[in-house]
Amino acid sequence: MSKPIFVARPSLPPLEEYVPFLEEIWETRVLSNGGQFHTQLETELASYLGVEHLSLFASGTAALLLALRALGVDGEVITTPYSFAATANALVWNGLTPTFIDIDRKTLNLDARAIEAAITDRTTAILGVHSYGNPCDVASIEKIASRNNLKVIYDAAHAFSVEDSGGSVLRHGDMAVISTHATKVFNTFEGGIVVCKSEAQKEELDRLKNFGFEDPMTINTPGLNGKMSEVSAALGLVQLRHVSRYIEERKAIHDRYKSELSGIKGLQFYEYKADIRPNFSYFPVFITKESRTEPKRVLEKMAERNIHCRRYFYPLISNFPYYLNQREPASSSTPNAISASDTVLCLPIYSDMTEEDLNHICSTLKAALG
């Protein structure tokens, strides 16, 4: 049997590039709590991403939890069921009620036309997800939010360094949250980033990730331990030197998939918006009705050949038992989300995929589709 191919394979720069950073950490014994590499990574990331204010976190989930807390969101939050569980979990952990609405058929992001019908007198915010790094309809969402006095948070877990015609997509909303988990385009093994709008917001995020301490004697809002360690920050500094090349390499894999798999009956591509610069974080395809094989069976057939794709995002969050049991009075029917979730398959994509592996994936997929 060939070696396993997973949906993601973390990008790792040469080991020797990390050594000076680790030696420095061993020398200074500063391991966490806002050390020099933490500070340096915040500065370098702000410049790389083209944003002014950001704060680093121990995970994307911790970042999302504390962004919601920092913005003082309460009551109900309009969001998408087509995402990773962390999106809605972060709402529940803040005592908020997710109101699930449908997604746009093409982008698979919140359908802005469905938002206003879901607003109640308890709604205080919109939590959109830039699925696969493809930005939400940010202009419509901004208009609706300002008409209805709602906060906007973007779960930009997949959107590291994605740009639209005006610059970084992370500038949209009151805050945007990135994941730097091992499987992401830019990784710090585990980690997250909140991009925010002001120094005051950053200071609030910094307090919240450090238990809520304003000084050793003062906590006004209880926080978490959500801090990124010095080792993760150092890993990030080394990754940052290489990440532009990783994205280029991912683009090459993306383009090869498109040329190898175009025109196949039963297979449909996911398209990025035309005016963005994507990061090629995922390669989702949809197994349509014309395929002779059910999506679940395609996944199994690929796994039989040691290719481990993932159904991001199946099941819908709203179909997890916990969420099925909650009352979400304003949630609406979500036919587009159901259809995408039932048919999606994310093919492996990572910066150092070999030609041999890519050919193996494509020929297995073609055979699996019948």
Ligand code: T4K
């Ligand atoms: N919002 C959204 C929209 C998200 O997608 C996510 C996370 C979050 C919020 C929360 O961010 P974090 O708190 O995670 O920072 C993965 C990731 O764990 C998760 O970060 C990601 N989204 C989600 C879409 O996918 P799994 O359980 O499918 O992945 P996992 O860990 O099984 O990895 C997939 C494959 O990658 C493995 O089968 C093998 C390979 N792999 C994985 C790891 C961790 C490696 O080769 N090396 C590794 O170290 O959730």
